[in-house]
Amino acid sequence: MAPTPNPDLVLLVREPISFEALVRHVRQPHDGAVVTFDGCVRNHSLGRATLYLEYEAYESMALEKMREIAASLHTLFAIDSVAVAHRLGRLEIGETSVFIAVSAPHRKAAFEAARHAIDTLKKTVPIWKKEFFEDGAVWADGELPPVPAATPAPKPAS
């Protein structure tokens, strides 16, 4: 009855993502809803047949940004806990590149938080996808993360 939220789980992995472990992590007895998002490698991109993908990340910063997203979900939505895993390295068609699980007492918050998490991840987490086709490879078009308009100067060294 006294909900103790699970700590959020944020991972970058090089093996297939274990959905079950992430769902188990977020699911607690006071939850009424778990929403998951599973982003999979499609067999085509802009009309060309994809052979496979490679993901790379600025790993330390990506983990920080993913943790920030998880933390922001708690302030924006009445959720219980969050698990987010992104895979790196080579991925075959149909494999999961990103998996997000959100638990909440009620479904509305779980849906909205999961949607917000993937939308924000795609805009702000430094991860890059290279698409391999029959006739070559390209870095996927992406989104330029928003950047502060002006940054205060650091304190002068004393």
Place this chain on the structure above:
Amino acid sequence: MAPTPNPDLVLLVREPISFEALVRHVRQPHDGAVVTFDGCVRNHSLGRATLYLEYEAYESMALEKMREIAASLHTLFAIDSVAVAHRLGRLEIGETSVFIAVSAPHRKAAFEAARHAIDTLKKTVPIWKKEFFEDGAVWADGELPPVPAATPAPKPAS
């Protein structure tokens, strides 16, 4: 490349729902997103500690209504396929009462369709939940399904 949608899967079950089977059912190589909704039995209801639940259904009609919801998702959203399972009988705290999986080429449709599916299921599918507490049991408050304003008379028997 030529997406052949899987037939939708609609189930009423009396054993624990197999998430993996439902997700496998909807996931195809041309999909970029799978969103799932997992409705779980909470350990409390309106401030009282719940011991367990029992679900019953007007089974033949519930299956028809669930199939109608799945079909409507294809006309409303750009999705690939849908799997919906609802459990009946006695459920313990933490068990899944309903599981919905929706696959789509893009995430927006998958999220919107999954949300629409559970919202519509809760309003229109003839299933009832009985909540068991320390001091008794009650049929849960629910929603009265919308009903046609007037029904044309049946053809007279010839």
Place this chain on the structure above:
Amino acid sequence: MQIQVLFFGKLRDVYQTNEASLELPPKSSVEDLFQLCAARHPEFASYRSSVVASRNREFVSWNALLESGDEVAFLPPVSGG
């Protein structure tokens, strides 16, 4: 004509059975069937405004006319999910 009636949830508790086969005059409506049930189990009448009806597994209005062999159910507010 013979109508198959099904009771669910709270209404099953009130009617004390899952189903019944009831005899009604031709051109009877869903409303007529409900009133027949209420005549047999007076407590049933108090649920008139808090239930809906289905005829052959489709939601129908109270003025819907019945045909022999129809399967009608009285459905309290649903609480699946």
Place this chain on the structure above:
Amino acid sequence: MQIQVLFFGKLRDVYQTNEASLELPPKSSVEDLFQLCAARHPEFASYRSSVVASRNREFVSWNALLESGDEVAFLPPVSGG
């Protein structure tokens, strides 16, 4: 002062390395660092409007000033998910 610079995605292909340690005068900005990179690999300059920068793993504006030991990365449009 010494700045650690990291290159990712397309920019790594252009700069032909993952990382470099570059020497800059005190009070240099992120912009100054970018121009130093562009001086070494002229093709780099053409990415100025299509990348963002981070300093110590936080996104920063081009006028942000650097301190010795900072870790700066030039990041092309992200495409995770």
